[in-house]
Amino acid sequence: MIPPCKVLLLVGILFLSSVLSAPTFTPVTTLGQVVGSGDVLPTELPAPSSTTALSGKRVLFGFSHGVEDQEVYYFYNYLIDRGVKDIVLGVDSEGLSGKGVILSDFYKPSYLVPTTQVRDIYTENFDDYDVVFFPGGFPSSSLLKTN
Numbered sequence: 001m002i003p004p005c006k007v008l009l010l011v012g013i014l015f016l017s018s019v020l021s022a023p024t025f026t027p028v029t030t031l032g033q034v035v036g037s038g039d040v041l042p043t044e045l046p047a048p049s050s051t052t053a054l055s056g057k058r059v060l061f062g063f064s065h066g067v068e069d070q071e072v073y074y075f076y077n078y079l080i081d082r083g084v085k086d087i088v089l090g091v092d093s094e095g096l097s098g099k100g101v102i103l104s105d106f107y108k109p110s111y112l113v114p115t116t117q118v119r120d121i122y123t124e125n126f127d128d129y130d131v132v133f134f135p136g137g138f139p140s141s142s143l144l145k146t147n
Contacts, residue, residue, distance in 0.1 A: 048081045055083030057130040062090050062121045064144055068137030069103035069111055075133060088129070089113060090121035104137065 059079055061072060079087060091101045091113075101118060103111040121144075126132050134144065 048078075050082065052083040054079060055085070057084050058086045058088070058128065059084055059131045059133060060088045060090050060121075060124060060126065060129040062132060062134045062144060063101070063137070064091055064140045065102050066104045066137055066143070067101070067135050067140035071135035071137060072103060075135065088124065089118045090124050091118045 057079075061076070063072065076087060089101075101113045101115075103113060134141070
């Protein structure tokens with residue numbers, strides 16, 4: 001049996017090493033800090049089997065700051081390529097209080113969606129849409145849950 005003082009010492013060493021080796025993230029405090037992520041995204045998605053399969057459908061994206069940019073980008077273009085013309089970007093009131101919503105790439109700011117292109121998700125009637133899509137990404141999902 002290992003003495004309790006050695007167990008506490010081992011736990012303390014593990015904790016200290018994890019804290020010291022944890023990555024640090026620079027918070028975004030100004031819009032000037034929002035820059036391209038440097039990711040190379042494909043220039044086009046695979047060709048759709050039908051460019052009119054979803055015509056006439058209405059889609060609402062629901063997200064907030066920190067949403068994963070690829071989860072918005074790919075699905076948005078997927079829908080456009082299949083005929084959807086009415087896509088609403090709905091964000092929570094936190095996103096509307098500033099100049100826009102920041103899409104992130106693994107906690108690194110990558111794109112800014114201006115408030116002129118979004119609506120307050122809490123004033124939208126979900127019954128008006130054929131699809132309501134909540135892309136992933138943290139902290140977006142937590143902000144939507146708590147607000």
